[in-house]
Amino acid sequence: MSTTVAPDDKRDVRRAERAAASDRSKAENALGLKLVAPAIVLMLIVTAFPMLRALYLSLFDYSLTAPDDRNFRGLGNYVTALSDPLFWQTTANTVLIMVVTVAVELVVGFAFAMVMHRVIFARGIVRTSILIPYGIITVVSGFAWQFAFSYKNGFVNYWLPFIEDNFDWFGQYSSAMAAIMVSEIWKTTPFMSLLLLAGLAQVSEDMIEAAQVDGATWWQRLWKVILPNMRSAIMVAVLFRALDAYRIFDNIFVMTAGAEGTESISFLTYRQVIEQFQLGLGSALSVLLFLSVLLVAFLIVKVFRVDLAAARQES
């Protein structure tokens, strides 16, 4: 569509051609902007604008229980948040949940994708089943697992041979975190496996067969042929799921309500703002949460060199 190649002093015909082309590209440009404008406005109304407002409010001592008593604190709220061990503990919980769930989901999801790729019977049933955890409400998943782990009405203790029947999963930190992660992993592994399945479908069968003919073992084919060739699909899946896991909230709210030190950073922020009406401090936490998500995204993109544009063939 570019028309900027020829210098200005060329012949009239060229100039007229260029003018026409440039008119059309101008019209196209205008139409394009018109078509994306509503989407842009809506996305910004609910994100950029509130985020700027959070940035502003975070500089004040502002509680909704005393809205008129609003004092400028500068960076005081940030100092309060960052010097509170609770902030670091919730961040550590969040990172732990992110790392464990994504790692498990990657392995299980890949195994599922391998099976689905070669599935010989009940293709439709498998695909329908795999979508049910994906589609189910997270709150419902949280309830289902909370009750499953309950020693009073659940079944987990009775199915696991090495667990006492009256073991209280929500009675201490480590087992409560494990229960939360089980619910998270159960619900989101299918999504991971579908993304990996799409990546797997793009690996050429010829290449795998060629490797087989050359005497590569199953393990070698997996590590030297299949995985390198679906690298971008894996990275995109990891990026999406990691950032999603970093925002974990629903499962914690439903399963433990933050008891036994199982709060995540999202849960802490929510509690400050909605339950305690501390809009100033809560806004500072909101900003910190936003920045930490950016940092996580940046780290994943840099460390694993995720090329989103290439992955989507967007260039």
Added chain:
Amino acid sequence: MTGKNKALIVVGTILILLWCLTPVAWIISLSFKSQQAITNGSPGFFPADGDGAGWQNYVDVINDEQFRRAIFNSIGISLIATLLSVIIATLAAYAIARLEFKGKKLVLTLALVIAMFPVVSLVGPLFDMWRAIGIYDTWLGLIIPYMSFTLPLAIWTLSAFFREIPWEMEQAAQVDGATSWQAFRKVIVPLAAPGVFTAAILTFFFAWNDFVFGISLTSTERARPIPAALSFFVGADPFNRPASLLAAGAVVATIPIIVIVLLFQRKIVAGLTSGAVKG
């Protein structure tokens, strides 16, 4: 394929089915335990002898005014948000897939950033803003954020679909004298309908599933959607919930999702994977 491989695949398939369906079977089984049994403690996967409740929990849930209201809110809010979001996303995705314009990269980057946005960091300022302009605890107050957060997924899915459409037909229409807009409306929209439908399903799932906005931007049954209502169904003690009643509510809330999955699984898989992995 060797016999050993075949056996592995069969075992794998069974494991996938168990993974996906066991918790669903569990919540259904739980919903048939009587509330009396739950209070006394009734461990085990299936209701023990004498602990069954028949359909009682379902009857109680359906007769619960707040629960009915929450279902109504969820259906209304999710459908409206889906409809509006898909219309707006279709316009944007068409522009991204088809037109050259300045800032195209910016739109895609913005969509990406918003898809990854930590929603909880918005509830504080939104809570404040919505109260100031009077849409706190209304349908509109939830529809707006649902639209904003489903737009990225819808735009990606749709622009991926739109790239596969035979655009020569659009050019042919333009040669025949149609404007860009007419070519879009008369030729492309019918071709794009399946993609739009897929985007609509994914958008609906998001809105139906949302919890963060649902609990923070509502305060009464006026607008409270089903996930929030379920979590408030609890009573004071979070460790002694009316589990079987809740399970019945959860099953009812999951039925629409299961129906959609059963009818449209092919489209959903295509939509999920086309938007994120391939171009």
